Each structure stands twice: as structure tokens, then as C-alpha cells.
Amino acid sequence: MKKLNDEKKKIDLAGSLKASFSGRKFRSGAYATVLSVIVVVIVLVVNLIVTKMNIQFDFSKNGMYSLSDETKQYVAGLKDDITIYYVVQSGNETEIFERIAKKYDDISDKIKLEYKDPLLYPNFAKEYVTDEVTDNSFIVVNHTTGKAKYVNGNDMLVQEINYQTYQTETTGIDVEGKLTSAILNVTTDQLPVVYVTEGHGEAEMGDTFDSILDKMNIQVESLKTATVDSIPEDCNILFINSPEKDFTDAETTMIKDYMAAGGKAVVTLDYNSTDLTNFAAILDYYGVEMVNGIVLEGDTNRHMSGYPNYLVPVINSHEITTKVTTAGIPVFMPIASGLTIADSKRSSLSVEPLLTTSESAYSRTNIENGSTGKEEGDIGGPFYLGLAATDTYNNITSDLVVYSCEYTFTEDTASYGNTGLLTGTVGYLIGDTNTLSIPTKSLQEAQIYPSQFQAIAWGLLTAIGVPVLIFVSGAAICLRRRKK
Numbered sequence: 001m002k003k004l005n006d007e008k009k010k011i012d013l014a015g016s017l018k019a020s021f022s023g024r025k026f027r028s029g030a031y032a033t034v035l036s037v038i039v040v041v042i043v044l045v046v047n048l049i050v051t052k053m054n055i056q057f058d059f060s061k062n063g064m065y066s067l068s069d070e071t072k073q074y075v076a077g078l079k080d081d082i083t084i085y086y087v088v089q090s091g092n093e094t095e096i097f098e099r100i101a102k103k104y105d106d107i108s109d110k111i112k113l114e115y116k117d118p119l120l121y122p123n124f125a126k127e128y129v130t131d132e133v134t135d136n137s138f139i140v141v142n143h144t145t146g147k148a149k150y151v152n153g154n155d156m157l158v159q160e161i162n163y164q165t166y167q168t169e170t171t172g173i174d175v176e177g178k179l180t181s182a183i184l185n186v187t188t189d190q191l192p193v194v195y196v197t198e199g200h201g202e203a204e205m206g207d208t209f210d211s212i213l214d215k216m217n218i219q220v221e222s223l224k225t226a227t228v229d230s231i232p233e234d235c236n237i238l239f240i241n242s243p244e245k246d247f248t249d250a251e252t253t254m255i256k257d258y259m260a261a262g263g264k265a266v267v268t269l270d271y272n273s274t275d276l277t278n279f280a281a282i283l284d285y286y287g288v289e290m291v292n293g294i295v296l297e298g299d300t301n302r303h304m305s306g307y308p309n310y311l312v313p314v315i316n317s318h319e320i321t322t323k324v325t326t327a328g329i330p331v332f333m334p335i336a337s338g339l340t341i342a343d344s345k346r347s348s349l350s351v352e353p354l355l356t357t358s359e360s361a362y363s364r365t366n367i368e369n370g371s372t373g374k375e376e377g378d379i380g381g382p383f384y385l386g387l388a389a390t391d392t393y394n395n396i397t398s399d400l401v402v403y404s405c406e407y408t409f410t411e412d413t414a415s416y417g418n419t420g421l422l423t424g425t426v427g428y429l430i431g432d433t434n435t436l437s438i439p440t441k442s443l444q445e446a447q448i449y450p451s452q453f454q455a456i457a458w459g460l461l462t463a464i465g466v467p468v469l470i471f472v473s474g475a476a477i478c479l480r481r482r483k484k
Contacts, residue, residue, distance in 0.1 A: 068176065068438055071436070088118075118133070125139060138182070198225075200246070203242040213426065213437075236430050252282060256282065269337065283400075292337075297309075309335055321354055349390070
């Protein structure tokens with residue numbers, strides 16, 4: 001009997017085991033296990049392929065570890081053999097420097113990256129540059145022409161003082177901007193020169209202006225026009241930035257002669273410029289007239305919220321403005337004057353709008369009046385805030401670009417689309433709209449630029465729309481529950 005019971009238990013145990021392996025839970029578990037194994041295998045295979053082919057994805061803000069399309073396009077057309085030497089002690093490499101520099105090597109067979117340890121090669125840098133080369137820096141060499149450019153690693157990091165902690169913080173990365181600029185430098189035969197006038201209380205251009213032109217490989221020189229008999233022959237662009245004092249008759253004649261010989265000039269002005277007779281005569285010769293007063297914008301979509309004199313102009317289609325419209329960042333023109341095109345101008349002259357106000361804009365002639373509404377004596381718009389004039393006579397072409405705001409290219413507007421406007425303007429005047437000036441990649445939070453209308457709309461949505469939505473959702477849920 002005992003033996004029979006033992007046999008029965010064995011049969012019951014076998015049946016239980018068989019049932020457990022054929023049950024629904026086992027099948028579900030087995031399916032999950034097999035699926036997990038398949039997923040793991042797929043991940044391992046994909047990882048192996050990605051590692052083997054050196055495939056990387058950049059999900060960082062601003063494409064921090066990627067090269068821009070502009071750089072890729074330029075590098076793709078290189079004909080010279082370029083080497084980027086990373087001068088750094090072994091083990092002291094900066095990760096982001098290294099990762100971005102490798103990108104150039106990856107995308108072009110004309111560029112290669114090499115490491116040079118200054119301890120092992122103490123005299124290496126002297127073969128190419130006379131600069132005092134510091135550790136963690138680069139030397140870009142064109143082996144076809146022998147031309148070289150030193151890039152200081154410290155210049156690749158934008159550092160600012162945090163006035164809350166009084167600590168220096170890195171707020172931006174400019175590795176691509178500096179390296180692409182260096183490649184442009186060593187592959188360009190002759191660098192353009194911009195002369196900035198001095199001696200008339202001109203506004204300061206600021207570090208941003210110098211940095212942008214430096215990355216465009218454009219030399220910036222000062223020119224005291226009162227001390228010379230003629231504009232230098234190597235002047236590609238004459239820059240006159242909001243003078244407070246007028247030019248003399250001799251200076252005015254000299255500038256007109258330069259322009260008549262095919263000169264190029266950029267001019268910014270402010271509301272006081274109408275009192276400068278000779279300065280106004282230069283503009284008038286190119287069909288540009290200044291409007292008295294300061295422009296206020298009546299359209300809330302065309303000025304910064306709460307500041308009708310901080311204008312957000314309409315950007316007109318032109319070679320100069322292409323980069324700005326592509327970037328989609330607004331241009332700001334604070335405390336600007338209005339411009340108009342002369343009714344009577346010579347047939348050889350063409351004037352095209354770059355920046356325009358809305359039809360609701362008006363010029364406040366009494367600048368002491370703090371009210372924002374249009375009043376008697378104000379001049380009705382619309383106005384131009386930027387104009388490009390071209391004169392062709394006897395097969396000689398001269399160009400004058402005018403902006404009616406002192407702050408167009410200063411630090412005050414450097415975070416807006418004005419930097420793109422600068423590169424577009426300079427590129428247009430030197431005859432190369434593809435000239436590169438890769439912007440610094442910010443490590444800070446992106447800014448938004450709402451107009452007054454947008455600010456009001458978002459405020460109403462937050463204060464009224466969201467609470468109403470929550471109330472309606474709650475009511476709908478309660479009604480549904482009651483019906484159940």
C-alpha cells in the first residue's frame with residue numbers, strides 16, 4: 001500500500017510539474033524571457049555596429065558636440081591639405097576640444113588631427129608660429145601653402161563673472177567658431193580690411209563686433225580721417241558708427257571721392273545726426289534722408305513689451321538679411337530714427353529697404369515728451385530703419401548701407417539677430433555672402449523675445465486659460481463618475 005501511495009505521489013508531482021510548464025503563467029514568463037534575450041542581443045549588435053562605424057548622435061543643446069552645416073559645406077570644398085595640431089600634454093586634454101576637433105578629421109580627407117605634447121616636442125610650435133603657444137591650444141597649418149594660424153584654448157571658452165557668487169563661470173563654447181575661422185584664415189590669400197573712423201565721438205563697437213569680424217578673418221583698423229589726405233587703398237569697408245560731431249568739408253570730400261572710386265561703407269546714426277550737415281550730405285548723395293525725432297512703434301507686435309521705442313522691425317528680403325531670416329531671431333533697434341528714400345534721385349542710384357517699421361509707427365519730434373501715444377507734431381510712418389544704396393556710374397559701383405540706430409552693432413544688441421545682420425552686411429560689401437562667422441554656443445538657457453501682444457496673450461493664458469481648463473476637466477470627471 002505504501003508503495004502504491006509513493007507511486008501515486010510521483011505521478012501527482014510529475015503532473016504538477018507538467019501542468020506548471022504548460023500553464024499560462026509559464027508561457028507568459030517564457031515569452032517575456034525570450035523577448036528580453038532578443039532585445040539584449042539586438043542592443044549588443046547595434047552597439048557593436050555603431051562602435052565599429054564610429055556613429056555618434058548629438059542630443060545636447062545647440063548641437064554642442066556637432067559641426068554646423070556652414071562649416072561642413074566649407075570643409076567639403078577644401079583643396080589644400082590641412083592639419084589641426086592639438087598642442088596638449090598627454091592626459092590634460094579638454095573633452096569638448098578633443099571631440100569637436102575630431103569632427104573635422106572625420107568629415108574631410110583634407111583635414112587630419114594630430115596631437116603634440118609640448119613636453120615631448122618643446123620646439124614644435126616655433127616651426128609654424130611666433131606666438132607664445134600655451135598648453136591645450138591649437139595650431140592650424142595649411143601644408144599646401146605653409147600658412148599657419150594659432151588658436152589659444154582660452155579663447156574657446158566664454159567666461160563671465162556670476163555677480164551672485166562672484167565666481168567665474170563658463171557661459172559659452174566657441175571651439176567650432178575658432179577652428180573654422182583658423183581654417184578660413186590659412187586658406188584665404190588676402191584678408192579684407194575694415195577701417196573704423198575716429199575723431200567725431202563715434203560710438204564704441206564692443207568686443208562682440210571685434211570677435212565677429214575676427215572670426216570672419218577681417219582686419220579691423222582705426223582711421224582718424226582728419227589726419228589723412230585719402231582713405232587707405234587697402235580699405236575694403238569704411239565704417240562710420242554714429243558720430244556725435246560733424247565731418248569737416250575736407251573729410252566729406254575725401255569720403256565722397258573714396259565712394260566714387262568704388263568704395264563700400266557702413267553707416268549707423270542716431271536722432272542727433274540730423275544736426276550734422278556734412279554727414280547728412282554723404283547720406284543724401286545716396287538718396288537716404290533722415291527723419292527728425294525718435295521712432296515709436298504703434299503696433300504691439302513690432303516692439304519689445306512695454307517699450308515702444310525698442311523696435312522689432314520687419315526684415316525685408318535681401319542678400320544682407322538672409323542669415324537673419326534663416327536664424328529666425330529678431331533684430332532689435334532701440335532708440336532709432338526714421339529713414340526715408342529721397343523722391344528725386346539720379347538714375348544710376350538704387351536704394352533697397354532692409355528693415356522697416358509698421359504703418360502705425362511715428363516719429364516723436366519732442367523727445368522730452370514721455371507719453372507713448374501719437375500727438376500733434378509727431379511725424380507719421382512707416383519708416384525705414386535700414387537701407388542699402390548702390391550707385392553704378394561709368395561701370396564703377398559703390399555701396400552704402402545705413403542703419404538708423406546707434407546700438408545696431410554694439411554689446412546692447414549682441415544677443416539678438418543683429419550679429420547675423422552684421423555678418424550679412426560685411427559679407428555683402430566684400431562680395432562674399434558665404435563668409436563664415438560661426439556663433440558661440442551658449443551654455444545658458446535659451447531666451448525668448450516676446451512682443452507686447454505675445455506677452456499679454458501668454459499672461460492671459462496663464463492667469464485665465466489654465467485655471468479654466470483645470471476647472472472644466474474636473475467638472476467633466478465629476479459628471480462622468482456620477483453617471484456611473
